[in-house]
Amino acid sequence: MSDVAIRVEGLGKRYRLGQRESYRTLRDALARGAAAPFRCARSMLRPGYRSTAKPKSEPFWALKDVSFEVKQGEAVGIIGRNGSGKSTLLKILSRITEPTEGQARTRGRVGSLLEVGTGFHPELTGRENIYLNGAILGMKKAEIDLRFDEIVAFAGVERFLDTPVKRYSSGMAVRLGFAVAAHTQPEILLVDEVLAVGDAEFQKKCLGKMGNVVEEGRTVLFVSHNIASIRRLCPRGLVLDHGAILMDGPVDEVTQRYLGVQNPEVSERIWTDTARAPGDDVVRLLAVRAKNRSGAVCSRFDVHGSVTIEINYRVLKEGHQLCAVLELLDATGQLIVVAFDRYTDGPWGKQSPCMPGFVRSSWLLPEDFLSPGDMSVNLRVFSPPLEPNAAPHVRELDVIRFAVADGMDPGSVRGSFPYAWGLPAVRPRLHRFTERLPSAEACPEAEAWPKKE
Amino acid sequence: MTQHSLSGERAAAMRMLDIRPSRGWRFVNLRELWEYRELLYFLVWRDIKVRYKQTAIGAAWALIQPFFTMVVFSLFFGQLAKIPSEGVPYPIFSYAALLPWTFFANGISQAANSVVGGASLISKVYFPRLLTPLSAVLTSVVDFALAFIVLIGMMLFFRIYPTWNALWFFPFLLLALMTALGVGIWLAALNVQYRDVRYVVPFLTQLWMYVTPVIYPSSLLHGVWRTLIGLNPMTGVVDGFRWALLGTGEAPRETLCVSAAVSLMLLLTGVLYFRRMEKTFADVI
Numbered sequence: 001m002s003d004v005a006i007r008v009e010g011l012g013k014r015y016r017l018g019q020r021e022s023y024r025t026l027r028d029a030l031a032r033g034a035a036a037p038f039r040c041a042r043s044m045l046r047p048g049y050r051s052t053a054k055p056k057s058e059p060f061w062a063l064k065d066v067s068f069e070v071k072q073g074e075a076v077g078i079i080g081r082n083g084s085g086k087s088t089l090l091k092i093l094s095r096i097t098e099p100t101e102g103q104a105r106t107r108g109r110v111g112s113l114l115e116v117g118t119g120f121h122p123e124l125t126g127r128e129n130i131y132l133n134g135a136i137l138g139m140k141k142a143e144i145d146l147r148f149d150e151i152v153a154f155a156g157v158e159r160f161l162d163t164p165v166k167r168y169s170s171g172m173a174v175r176l177g178f179a180v181a182a183h184t185q186p187e188i189l190l191v192d193e194v195l196a197v198g199d200a201e202f203q204k205k206c207l208g209k210m211g212n213v214v215e216e217g218r219t220v221l222f223v224s225h226n227i228a229s230i231r232r233l234c235p236r237g238l239v240l241d242h243g244a245i246l247m248d249g250p251v252d253e254v255t256q257r258y259l260g261v262q263n264p265e266v267s268e269r270i271w272t273d274t275a276r277a278p279g280d281d282v283v284r285l286l287a288v289r290a291k292n293r294s295g296a297v298c299s300r301f302d303v304h305g306s307v308t309i310e311i312n313y314r315v316l317k318e319g320h321q322l323c324a325v326l327e328l329l330d331a332t333g334q335l336i337v338v339a340f341d342r343y344t345d346g347p348w349g350k351q352s353p354c355m356p357g358f359v360r361s362s363w364l365l366p367e368d369f370l371s372p373g374d375m376s377v378n379l380r381v382f383s384p385p386l387e388p389n390a391a392p393h394v395r396e397l398d399v400i401r402f403a404v405a406d407g408m409d410p411g412s413v414r415g416s417f418p419y420a421w422g423l424p425a426v427r428p429r430l431h432r433f434t435e436r437l438p439s440a441e442a443c444p445e446a447e448a449w450p451k452k453e
Numbered sequence: 454m455t456q457h458s459l460s461g462e463r464a465a466a467m468r469m470l471d472i473r474p475s476r477g478w479r480f481v482n483l484r485e486l487w488e489y490r491e492l493l494y495f496l497v498w499r500d501i502k503v504r505y506k507q508t509a510i511g512a513a514w515a516l517i518q519p520f521f522t523m524v525v526f527s528l529f530f531g532q533l534a535k536i537p538s539e540g541v542p543y544p545i546f547s548y549a550a551l552l553p554w555t556f557f558a559n560g561i562s563q564a565a566n567s568v569v570g571g572a573s574l575i576s577k578v579y580f581p582r583l584l585t586p587l588s589a590v591l592t593s594v595v596d597f598a599l600a601f602i603v604l605i606g607m608m609l610f611f612r613i614y615p616t617w618n619a620l621w622f623f624p625f626l627l628l629a630l631m632t633a634l635g636v637g638i639w640l641a642a643l644n645v646q647y648r649d650v651r652y653v654v655p656f657l658t659q660l661w662m663y664v665t666p667v668i669y670p671s672s673l674l675h676g677v678w679r680t681l682i683g684l685n686p687m688t689g690v691v692d693g694f695r696w697a698l699l700g701t702g703e704a705p706r707e708t709l710c711v712s713a714a715v716s717l718m719l720l721l722t723g724v725l726y727f728r729r730m731e732k733t734f735a736d737v738i
Contacts, residue, residue: 106469
């Protein structure tokens with residue numbers, strides 16, 4: 001176990017359902033005890049004793065037969081649906097609850113961030129809570145003294161140190177809680193969805209700090225639903241499903257498959273009933289589809305092929321200028337492309353109104369442009385100029401989906417190189433060329449360099 | 454050997470921890486408790502700070518309870534019922550007993566609710582769970598210290614000067630501490646399983662007080678009754694306090710031995726039960 005920080009073998013955790021329904025009362029236990037003293041005393045001493053024998057006591061395995069290894073300095077992201085056992089796994093590794101079977105070995109001090117501001121008492125001041133929270137998280141007083149200023153600077157609460165925490169805004173309290181936890185410097189850091197609270201700036205700060213933690217060579221297990229932050233921080237991902245490990249591998253592969261599992265691809269939608277089609281009394285949507293370069297509707301595209309998004313809609317009333325706008329989002333919800341169509345060209349808001357009838361609009365996404373992944377399409381049809389709070393005629397989010405895959409054909413530059421080259425939103429084929437300059441004179445920046453003898 | 458490996462001495466300081474399901478009975482891990490002593494200090498510090506932060510009377514709360522109880526007792530039991538007080542004025546007679554008694558009663562009452570009350574900590578952070586009732590009882594020690602000052606004042610007032618025997622009060626205090634811990638730990642663990650235990654505690658405390666010679670001297674009882682209340686560890690404590698500080702009665706040697714034995718047994722069984730139950734705390738709380 002030289003450089004392995006965490007080793008988990010066959011870990012399992014079973015809960016008994018129905019146990020939380022009603023707390024047992026001493027009164028019941030005494031009554032039962034009077035009836036059958038010895039049997040009662042023996043079973044009372046067994047943990048998990050339930051005084052009323054309910055017929056249903058099915059076991060629920062929150063984790064079953066989980067095994068994996070994490071080396072020192074690795075950052076692993078753990079994803080999974082709600083109830084898949086992620087928090088239970090962290091709780092077991094933090095020794096908050098005991099496993100029912102299997103074992104886990106950790107090397108080094110384990111710091112767990114299962115909740116921000118654990119142990120904060122609202123009546124105590126910020127300064128006092130820093131000491132209290134630090135002690136709860138395992139820091140010695142001397143350590144806290146040493147890092148006190150850093151913690152305060154990170155949280156940005158210098159002016160409020162001597163005010164009771166109950167007067168803090170929720171953002172300040174969360175920042176302070178994270179600041180203390182981030183400075184505990186454990187060898188293994190377990191983080192459970194703490195970034196769900198807090199504003200964007202706070203989340204950025206937290207991620208940055210966690211990135212520093214990884215750079216310092218500490219091991220991090222990061223549980224989150226925010227796939228984008230997992231991808232940014234962790235090169236390795238683990239997917240839990242119903243208490244078992246579904247996938248374990250490079251993060252972009254794992255997240256792609258995880259998100260793909262949840263999102264079926266429907267790349268064409270048709271509405272035959274005008275009354276129920278999206279839209280209002282001015283415009284009604286009839287169809288939205290994704291086509292490849294031969295004109296066929298399909299849901300999987302090669303990265304070297306073009307994608308045409310086509311919509312059909314019906315204009316019901318005359319006298320309205322209309323504009324359709326397409327939005328393309330990737331699997332993490334990141335907006336990649338925004339494209340407008342204009343029914344007739346002309347200055348914004350001053351186009352000629354559309355005549356009633358059927359209209360088809362299409363957008364051609366060029367080949368060698370999109371990044372591999374699952375794409376989702378949002379569509380709006382509105383009358384320009386659209387006021388910020390006014391509703392468009394048609395607003396359909398996630399109306400169709402399609403997938404773009406990199407075929408990795410041997411003839412391309414990429415060839416069969418299996419790893420992802422970062423996670424770009426788009427990877428267009430840019431016009432570029434490389435030439436060797438004939439002499440130093442042709443390159444003005446070379447003047448300062450020594451001439452070759 | 455990765456690029457970001459940790460420095461040598463840090464690597465040496467890293468400890469391996471084995472996490473596996475525990476079976477059977479286990480005793481307290483004293484080394485671990487010692488490691489977490491700073492947390493214990495902070496928990497006690499937190500409870501005291503919070504208790505006195507917003508009260509106008511502040512620290513005086515620790516004094517008011519035993520003092521006014523003493524006043525009421527002196528009126529009804531001292532004056533009206535004329536209960537004998539072994540040669541010293543009844544007020545100080547009862548206060549010398551109320552002092553450790555209040556410590557015990559408050560200690561077990563706070564300990565009983567400590568684990569359930571600390572649910573938010575227990576379900577989020579690891580620390581030896583025994584710290585929770587331990588810190589609750591230690592908070593009462595601080596209150597005891599404050600109330601002790603009043604006792605000194607009363608002794609001066611009644612012109613009762615302590616002899617060297619007064620130093621004996623410290624072992625008796627330790628006995629009270631051990632008893633409070635034993636009972637408190639039992640109650641804390643029981644309360645997690647059976648939530649109505651906290652309602653039983655005030656009743657339990659009241660009954661226990663009558664069985665302890667707080668209001669009356671233990672010399673009032675004879676024979677088998679004397680033996681029976683001798684089984685109560687607090688009897689030894691109260692008699693001991695009175696003998697050490699006021700010089701009444703005789704050194705309660707036999708009572709002390711019996712009390713210490715009972716108290717130790719309560720503590721050991723309490724710790725064993727608590728440790729057995731604590732693995733389910735985070736799940737049940």
